[in-house]
Amino acid sequence: MTSPTAKILLATNSEYGQANIFLAVACELALRNVDLHLASFSPLQKRLTQHGLVDKLSFHLVPGLSFEDALLRTADANMLSHPPGVQGALQSYKWMADLLLPWTAEEYHHQLLSIKNIVQECSPSIVVIDSLFLGALDACRELGQRYVVLSPNSPRDFVGMTQPALRGFWKYPALSSGYPYPVPLALIPANIYLNIRMIIKIVTSPLVKTYDIMRKEHHGLTKTAIDNFSPDIPYLLPALPQTDFPDLLVPSNVHMCGPILFPSSPLDTCDPETSKWVNNPGMKTVLVNLGSHIVSNVTRVRELAGGLRILLSKFNEVQVLWKVMADGEIRDTLKEVVDPDRMKVVHWLEAEPAAVLRHPNVICSVHHGGANSFFEAVSAGVPHVILPVWYDTYDYARRAEYLGIGLFGSVNSAPGADAEEFGRALIRVIGDGSFAAKAQALAQSCGNGVGRKLAADKILGFIS
Numbered sequence: 001m002t003s004p005t006a007k008i009l010l011a012t013n014s015e016y017g018q019a020n021i022f023l024a025v026a027c028e029l030a031l032r033n034v035d036l037h038l039a040s041f042s043p044l045q046k047r048l049t050q051h052g053l054v055d056k057l058s059f060h061l062v063p064g065l066s067f068e069d070a071l072l073r074t075a076d077a078n079m080l081s082h083p084p085g086v087q088g089a090l091q092s093y094k095w096m097a098d099l100l101l102p103w104t105a106e107e108y109h110h111q112l113l114s115i116k117n118i119v120q121e122c123s124p125s126i127v128v129i130d131s132l133f134l135g136a137l138d139a140c141r142e143l144g145q146r147y148v149v150l151s152p153n154s155p156r157d158f159v160g161m162t163q164p165a166l167r168g169f170w171k172y173p174a175l176s177s178g179y180p181y182p183v184p185l186a187l188i189p190a191n192i193y194l195n196i197r198m199i200i201k202i203v204t205s206p207l208v209k210t211y212d213i214m215r216k217e218h219h220g221l222t223k224t225a226i227d228n229f230s231p232d233i234p235y236l237l238p239a240l241p242q243t244d245f246p247d248l249l250v251p252s253n254v255h256m257c258g259p260i261l262f263p264s265s266p267l268d269t270c271d272p273e274t275s276k277w278v279n280n281p282g283m284k285t286v287l288v289n290l291g292s293h294i295v296s297n298v299t300r301v302r303e304l305a306g307g308l309r310i311l312l313s314k315f316n317e318v319q320v321l322w323k324v325m326a327d328g329e330i331r332d333t334l335k336e337v338v339d340p341d342r343m344k345v346v347h348w349l350e351a352e353p354a355a356v357l358r359h360p361n362v363i364c365s366v367h368h369g370g371a372n373s374f375f376e377a378v379s380a381g382v383p384h385v386i387l388p389v390w391y392d393t394y395d396y397a398r399r400a401e402y403l404g405i406g407l408f409g410s411v412n413s414a415p416g417a418d419a420e421e422f423g424r425a426l427i428r429v430i431g432d433g434s435f436a437a438k439a440q441a442l443a444q445s446c447g448n449g450v451g452r453k454l455a456a457d458k459i460l461g462f463i464s
Contacts, residue, residue, distance in 0.1 A: 006463050007035040009060075009122050010150075011115065012130035013067040014044035017291075020372050021152045021238065022130065023051050024262045028456040030056040039118050039136070041066035051262065060118045064111055067132070070102035081389045081415040084178025089194050092176040092391060096198065097205035099391075100134065100226050105214040108135060112219060115139040125463040131158075131235075134225055142219050148234040148462055150455065152260075152371040154399075155239055155250050157392065158229045161195070163249060169195045172245055178394035178414065181245050181402045202226060234462060236455050238375050242445055245402065255458050258451035259379035264355040271351035277321060277344050278361050286311070286426070288322040288366040289353055290387065291373060298333045299416070304387075305337035306419025307409075311426040312342050318363070318430065321356070323349050357382050364430055366409070369393030374400070379451075381443030383435035385425050389415040405439040 008029060012022040019040065029036050036057040038044075043066055048054040075095055082088040103111065116139045119127060124145075129136045131151035140147040151158075161168040173179035174194035183191045202208065208226055215221040229235075234253050238260040241248075250256070268275040278285050288304070301324070308320050320343045324330070334345055349356060353373070357365055357380035365380075367373035369388040374396045377384050384406025386397035394414070400406035409425035410417050429435045 005033050006125045006460065007037065007122065008459065008463075009037040009039060009119065009124035009127045010057075011039045011127055011133055011136035012044070012150075013133050014041040015066070015068050017370055017372060018067075018130045018132055018152065019044050019047070020262070021150060021260050022128070023047065023053065024260050024452050025128070025150065025455050025459070026053055026057060027051060027263050028452045029459070032456060032460065034460070037122050037124065039115065039122075043068075060122065062111065062118070062135075063114055064107055065103065067102060070107070071098065074098050074102065077389075080391075082176065083414055084176070084388075084394050084411075086177075086190050086194060088178075089174060089176035090197060093198050093201045096202055097207040097226075100132070100202075101207055101211055105210045108211060109214055109218055111135040112139050112142070112215075116143060119143055119145055126459065128236075128459055138215065138219065138221055138225070141223075142221060146463075148236060148459060150236045152238060152375070153392070154244050154371070154395075155235075155237055155254050155256065156244055156248055156395075158235060158237075159248070159250060159254065162229070167247070171247075173395060173398055174198065176391050176394060178388070178398065178408070178411070180398050234458070236458055238371070238451055240446055242442060243375070243378055243399075243403070245399065257454040257458065258446045259375040260451040260455050261354045261376060261379055261449065262352050263449065263452070264352040267351055267355050267359050270355060271349070274321065274344075274346070274349065274351060274356065275359075277319075278356070278359050280319060280361075283317055283319045283361065284315075284363045285359075285361050286318060286320050286364045286366060286430070287353070287356055287362055287382075288320060288324070289349070289373065290324070290366070291368045291370050298329050301330055301333050302337055303413075303417040303419045304422065305334070305343075307417065307422030307426060308343065309337075309339070310419065310423025311430070312339065314427050315430065319343065321346070323347070354380060363436065364426070366426075369396040371396065378405070378439070379443055379446055379448070381436075381440040383429050383439045385409040385422070385429050387414070387417055387422070403438065403442065405435060405442060407435075 010022050012019050038057050039060040041062050045059050082092045112135050115136050127140050127147040128150050129147050131149050160172050169192045170188045171182050174191045179187050211225040236255050240256050240258050322345045354376045365377040365382045366385045369386045384400045387410045388394045388397045397408035407425040409422050
């Protein structure tokens with residue numbers, strides 16, 4: 001075997017929402033002739049075996065609290081959940097600085113030192129960095145290390161506010177607002193107001209100022225810690241023009257690869273038990289998977305189950321595969337409300353969600369609007385019913401509606417759910433064939449697994 005042609009360091013937070021895209025790219029890069037390294041917090045190390053990567057890359061531990069552990073000292077999922085609209089959005093903006101910078105300034109300083117040591121010891125050709133792993137971004141800036149940003153999000157999240165004619169302020173829904181696209185005329189003043197309030201909240205944050213003082217004094221970094229976009233740095237994203245809001249001018253340093261997903265075996269190979277349920281003769285399956293960070297309570301579980309029962313009463317040939325963490329009261333509640341003949345509840349999916357969604361008997365994905373969940377369903381050609389709970393999850397719900405591939409299933413009840421509203425959305429998406437037709441057409445235009453390969457090609461191309 002020839003010696004590796006390049007040394008690549010991937011640097012990401014350890015949470016699923018950010019790390020999944022990195023592990024997917026790592027799976028592809030491991031097939032190439034590269035010396036592959038991964039820097040992250042300890043929770044991610046446990047997942048390397050699951051994806052067959054433990055012997056294919058070198059793991060570098062970033063000491064200290066992970067993003068999630070640091071954030072949980074200040075806020076949890078229940079505190080971060082918020083309704084759409086002006087008051088809900090304003091409520092969410094109170095946590096913006098904490099969401100971007102959950103560590104203390106001293107913890108961040110030590111994190112920076114650790115990452116700098118990893119980069120210097122590794123001496124990579126290029127570093128591929130999670131857009132929310134600000135410590136890695138700062139370390140590379142300080143060292144003058146070449147890097148590229150890899151993010152699970154859409155280009156609008158990076159360049160929306162730099163669009164011509166200030167379109168980011170009035171045409172595209174403000175973060176957390178849940179407004180439709182294009183923003184209706186009557187809501188444009190509120191949309192502009194929310195964008196201004198969000199910017200003011202971030203730039204005047206005492207936490208951000210504390211970080212910036214430390215970064216300048218100890219690391220010579222003069223740009224603010226929350227600088228969201230650099231026009232001279234390449235960005236790799238899982239989106240495509242056809243998966244985002246239209247008329248978005250995307251600069252040349254933003255490379256859209258299409259959905260970047262794990263390589264996965266067919267469902268019957270990687271999860272025979274789930275495959276047996278999905279293969280139930282004459283039945284079609286709805287997958288309910290509301291994400292690893294969404295905390296359910298008894299009330300929410302009852303409403304979700306009520307909506308699912310409404311669906312099942314309408315269509316005799318439909319069944320439900322519901323992934324939910326069920327402990328204590330929730331477990332007891334599920335025993336009361338779940339029809340065991342047509343609803344299968346699992347605590348965890350042994351197969352990747354994308355493998356489940358690609359099964360021909362799966363006809364709908366119910367999810368919370370996370371970027372990974374959105375692109376998994378897009379790639380599989382399965383329509384969505386989205387139940388958003390915070391921030392950009394409202395954006396993905398509205399994006400699915402605009403594209404005609406799904407519905408915002410809790411417009412009047414978010415961040416909770418209402419059985420009647422949810423049930424109606426399910427019936428409409430499954431009963432109206434146009435949603436499935438548009439979802440399948442969009443999937444065909446996105447390719448099949450091309451995003452992961454294209455991202456790896458791009459990374460290697462930057463160092464060739």
